[in-house]
Amino acid sequence: MIKRADIVLLLCMALGVAVLSCTQQRSPCFEPKIVSVALGTYRLAGDTVEVDTFLTDPEFICIDTPLRQTISAKNRFSALLSPFVDSTRWLIIPHYDDSTAPATLPEAYDTLTFYHSQKLTFISNACGYAYYYTLTGVKTTYNSIDSILITNNSVDNNASTQHVKIYY
C-alpha cells in the first residue's frame, strides 16, 4: 500500500514546478540572424601554393548603402548581401602593405559584385526567420585584384565556412 502522505508531498512539489515552469518568455537567440559572405585574401607563391595576403588598413564599402567597414582582420572579412535584390556591390580600398604601390589612388580600388538568390529560412521561435543565400556568381574589376574564386556558394549561419577567395 502507498501512504497518502506521499501523494500530498507530490502535490506540493507539482504546484511548485507549475509556478516555476509556466511563464512564457522568449528564449535568447544564439544564432546569427544576418549572415554574410566570408572572404579571404591570398596571393599565389608558385603555381599551386597560396599564402595569405595581408592588406594594410583596408576599407570595404557597400555601394548603394551607407555601410562602410574598416577591416580589423586584414586578410579575413565579410560582405553582407541585400535581401531585396539579386546582386550586391562592394568596393575594396586595399591600402597595400607595400609603400611603393599607389594603393590609396582610386585606380587601385576594386568593385566586387556578388550575384545571389535568397531563401527565407526559419531558425527557431527564439530567433525567428532569416535570409540565407546561394551565391550564383561573383564579378570583380582587376585594378589590384588578380582573380577571384567561389569556394562555397551556400551562405548560411555556418561561421566556419569561407565562401570566396580573392587573389592579389
Place this chain on the structure above:
Amino acid sequence: MPVHSMLKYTISLLAMLLVSYCARAQEDEDSTANKKVVVTQNQLCIGADFFQPVINSFSGAKKSYEIMIDYALEKDVYAVLEGGFGNAKVDYTSPALRYTSSNSFFRMGVNKSMLTRMHRNDWDCVFIGVRYAMGFIRRSDAYYEIENQYFGNTSGMVPATGMTAHWLELTGGLRVELFKGICAGYNVRTKFLMNPKAFRELAPYYIAGFGKGEKTAVFDFNMYISYAIRWAKKKPTAPQQ
C-alpha cells in the same frame, strides 16, 4: 538537452522510483508472507490531469487539457488510452513573430505495476510504461519580421498549415486509492519525437501532449485524479460432465 542525456536521466529516475518502492513492497511482502492474492474484480479507471489546468492558469500563452482511461489486464498490466487538446499563442516582438497553433492528441500503451498486491482490494500501483502518441496540429498564418539595420527590415507571412507529430514515451509513476474508487497519482514522462523533419519549417512553440515543438526529446509531468469502476469477474464455468 541531448536525447541520450535525457534517456539516461529518465532511466535513472525510473530506477530510483522502482528501488524505493520495491524496497517498500518487499517490506509489505514480508509481512504478508507468501500470500497469493487472487484478483476477483475488473477495473476501468477514468481520470483527468489536474496539473495542466494549474499550469494553464499561470500561462496566458498555452493551454492543455488531458484525460486518461486504463483497464486492468492480467498480471498487473494495464492497457492505457490518453487524449487531450490544447493551443498556444506566440506574440513576440523585435523581431516580430506571431501565430497561433492548436492541436489534439492521443496516446496508447501499457503500464506494468511493480507492486505486489497486499489484498484483493489493493489497487495501488507503482508502474512503468510505454506509449505511442500522435498529435494533429493546426498552425495559423504566421507573421514574421526580419530586422536588418544595413539594408532595412523585411516582413511577410507564412501560410497556415497542418502537421502530424508522432512520438514515443517512456513513463513511470504511481497511483493510490485515496477513498473508495477515487484515485490520484502522477506520471513522469520522457518523450521522443519520431518525425522531427516535419517541424523544420516553423515548429510550433507548444504541442499539447508533447511539449515544445522545437525539441526532439522533452521531459514532462502529469498528475491525475481518477475514478475506478469495478465489477466482479465472471467465474470460470465448471466443465460439464
